[in-house]
Amino acid sequence: MTELSTMKDGVANQAEASDRVLQILAEAGRLFASKGFExxxxxxxxxxxxxxxxxxxxxxxxxxxxxxxxxxxxxxxxYLFVRDRIPDGPPSQKIRAFMVATAEYFRRYRWAWIASTTAFWNDPDRRRHKERLTRRDRFENFLRGLIQEAIDAGEIRKVDVPMTGRLILSSLNWMHRWYNPNKSATPEQIAEIFFDMLFNGLRSGELIELPGAEPPRAGRRKSR
Structure with missing residues (x-):
């Protein structure tokens, strides 16, 4: 349910109302995370x-x-916040936008994110727990769809889609455990760095022989 809290010229301003609800959730999340529910x-x-x-x-x-x-x-x-920020264009750039939008949501509503993460596993209400799992799966499946698009378009190699989705989400979901808002990099900039690492890799242009790795064996020629 979307609450409409403001009126302009007799017309409900849904965008402002949505921001108000998100503000309340963010502030409540901060209080729940620091002071507890009671x-x-x-x-x-x-x-x-x-x-x-x-x-x-x-x-x-x-x-x-x-x-x-x-x-x-x-x-x-x-989910709605990220979905509405996915642009038209190459699938790989949609994945980039997914990561940056997720990081933006984290920056704007960090305490709601933390409180929601804590409540995800600790809430005794089984109905709410099931609903959270359903919504989490929808968010993950949305990302998996973008990854599959990138594979089908030939932008990335054929990878395990669920595993790749978990890798991307894990890099973002645990940001709250170490992110310091007093540092210079914003969550969006961190997401950009993660995207570059994921899509361009860590290896330099030249092949580097790892310690202890056996060199490839040359195939034997058949004797004539």
């Missing part, structure tokens, strides 16, 4: 967002609904 109140969330409690209640009926959206809804918001 230590966070609706008043805390409203103050963190710089909005009134009545406006907060306009979007969410209670704290549990916000927590559910952080735990479950953030996965949907991430």
């Amino acid at each position: 230590g966070t109140s609706m008043r805390d969330i409203a103050l963190a967002c710089g909005i009134s409690k009545s406006l907060l209640y306009h979007h969410f009926s209670n704290k549990d609904e916000i927590y559910a959206r952080v735990a479950v809804g953030s996965t949907l918001e991430l």
